[in-house]
Every structure is written in C-alpha cells, then in structure tokens.
Amino acid sequence: MTSKNKGVLFVISAPSGAGKSTLIKVLMQNVPDLIFSVSHTTRAPRAGESHGRDYFFVDKHEFEDMIETGRLAEWAKVHDNYYGTSRAFIEENLSSGAGIILDIDVQGKELIEKVFPECVTIFIMPPSIDVLRQRLSARGTETPESIAKRMGNAEIEISKTDSYKHIVINDDLDVASEEIINIVSGYMIRSSLA
C-alpha cells in the first residue's frame, strides 16, 4: 500500500444478493496469496455459516466494547445490524505482502479509504434491480421484510458507486469471474514487482 508495506487492500462492495460472496469465493480459489478479512457482526448466523470463517458473531455489548477500545478500523450499521473490520488484522497482514479482501458496505468503504487511501475499491453491480430481487429471494436466506429492506438499501448503494475504482457487472458468472480475477491478479503482480 505505501512504500513501507507491499500488501494490497481490496475493498469489495455490492448490494446484498448481487453475488459478492460468490465472486469472492472465486477469487480465493483462483488468485494466490489472498486473505479474507473476517468481519465482526451482531447479525445472527445464517444456515451453513460458521463463527470465524464467515463472520465473528458477537453480541451488541461485545461489539460496542470493540468500538470503544479502538479495535475496529471501520464499522457501520447495515440492515439493522452492526458490522466491523478488525484493525489489527489489516495492519498485521498488509506488511506480509498478501492481498487482503474486505467485504464491506459503501459506508465502510468510505471510512477505510480515509485510513488506507491506496486501497483498491471494486463494486459488484447486478445486471438489473429485478435480477437482484430474484437472486435474493432464490437464495432463500431472507424473510420478505429483510428482502424489502435490502432492496431499498440497494438503490441507495448503487447511487453511491461513482468513486469505486472498478465496477464489475455480475450478469454471466463466468464473465464476471474472469473480469474480477484479472483486476485482482493485475494488482497482485504489480505489487510483487514493486
């Protein structure tokens, strides 16, 4: 990121249901030396999610303690729950030359950019609002109320994407996968040569 460390911080955002988790999985399987930053959240785990792999699931009291003691590089309230990124995790891993993947919302991206201005920001765009709604309901993880809230937030998030360095449209999964792999690999190769 700076002349003192060789790692690259990738910030990936998308409206819920656009395919961010799917594309991050593709990246982790195809690009060497990437580390996923596991966030802390007060949201309940979904079926199949595990503590320490998908999120660190904590209660509100523990989350507020992390805020007060400065242990979060950024945090935000998203869809009625708190989400935050460990400051120590980023600082420790950036110096190792790794690529760190942050899966955070647009508010978190704005905060992280202030601390790490050289971060690489990528927004994953659904091909349309209708497709987004279909994917969110087909995933089967959200109640109708949660889907409505996520769709409302999606329009706000999409209106704030001007400042992202890269936008990947996730229509055909193979095309989007190739595009995001090329973007991330390019920065990783450049950083290894710097």
Ligand code: ADP
């Ligand atoms: P997010 O992490 O952004 O909330 P997911 O990765 O969970 O989104 O994707 C939402 C749903 O859409 C999942 O069921 C996933 O399998 C599906 N999906 C992701 N990308 C595509 C795509 N390009 N075409 C069709 N379905 C997709």
Ligand code: 5GP
């Ligand atoms: P989900 O509940 O679907 O896993 O995530 C909801 C939203 O929270 C997504 O937009 C995701 O990117 C965002 N998010 C996850 N972790 C963090 C984090 O640590 N900080 C911020 N600001 N947003 C996060």
